[in-house]
Structures are given as C-alpha cells and as structure tokens.
Amino acid sequence: DAKTTQPPSMDCAEGRAANLPCNHSTISGNEYVYWYRQIHSQGPQYIIHGLKNNETNEMASLIITEDRKSSTLILPHATLRDTAVYYCIVRAAINKLVFGAGTILRVKS
C-alpha cells in the first residue's frame, strides 16, 4: 500500500473549518483513501473514504485531487470534541489498515 505524509499537528478555532492535508504521491489506481480518527484512549473511528470522487457524509468531506496524489479532509465546523489524532490511510480494498503517525488536531475555543 502507498505511504502517506501528514503534518504532525494542527490547530483550529472552534466553529471554523478544519482542513487536514494528506500526501499520497505513490497511490495506485485500485487504492482507496481512508480517514480515521482516534480520540484519546479510545479505538479509532471511521470518518470517510474515497477512490476518485469527492465524498461527503455527516461527519466530513473528502477532497481528492484529480491526480489522486493528495487529499484533504474537511471538518466544516470544528468543535472541541473533534480534538483527536487523524489518520490518513491508503490501501487496496481487501488489504489491512496500516496506521501512520497521523495529525494531532487541536480545536481551541
């Protein structure tokens, strides 16, 4: 599976949009982009995933560039409860999820 690069940490003001970038320049055609988050001392929580097209659900939006080499997770109105480690993972559908270091998002009031 392709490797991903994320900034180690980011801050966001409460109520503002949080935009978390992820680089995956070696992604293959059959690999999906997944986002999970882990709130302190809990198991990871699925957020969203996509292949080519942009995706949106009740939690977030996923914007994938046309060349698929990078993506951005958008939390439209961040709250304090969104403070967590966010993991961007690239994998083929049947492969296992391998976690990198992730981005620590701190939402501040």
Add this chain to the structure above:
Amino acid sequence: GAVVSQHPSWVICKSGTSVKIECRSLDFQATTMFWYRQFPKQSLMLMATSNEGSKATYEQGVEKDKFLINHASLTLSTLTVTSAHPEDSSFYICSARPPSGKVNEQFFGPGTRLTVL
C-alpha cells in the same frame, strides 16, 4: 451502525500470568478481525489478522506463541497474552470487517488497557 465491543476495558495482572481479551462484533458477522497494539504516544501497530475458522496471520516481529488468537465464531475473537511481562503493558485494540460485500468497512473496538505489574 456497526458496533465492536471489547472485554475487559482494562486489566491489571501480575507478571507471568496470562490474560484473555475478547472482541465481539455485536450487530454484524465479522469474517475477518484484526488485533492492534498501541504504546503511549505512538500509533497503532497491527499485530495479526484472523479469519473465522482458520489460523491467524501474524505481522513480522509478533510472537505467535505469546499472543494467541482464536477466531472461533463470526462474532468473537480472543487475544490471549501468555506469560505477560511489564513490557506487554499496552493498549490493545481489535477491529472487525463485515462480509465481503462491504470490504471497505472496518470497525474498531474501544480498546483494552493492559497493565502488567
């Protein structure tokens, strides 16, 4: 939504004893389950993958005789840490994947905090 539970949520044991952790998929059948370990301030590390009714596949560096995995049913997998030592103290997290119709989905349990004295 799909729920995965773990039991116990935390356990303290003496060095040399064995500890069993259960992972259950509550509202779906999980053909594949995964076990992860997470040390403080580190990311999750995949330990093994288990498919119902077959032997688990362990990641490189994970001792299969020390971390016994049983996936006897489509809703239950267990991880037994045998002869636990203080260095085995960690946060153990399981994950379950629904049947092949939804291969993109993988749901995680809340984790089990193991402390070995």
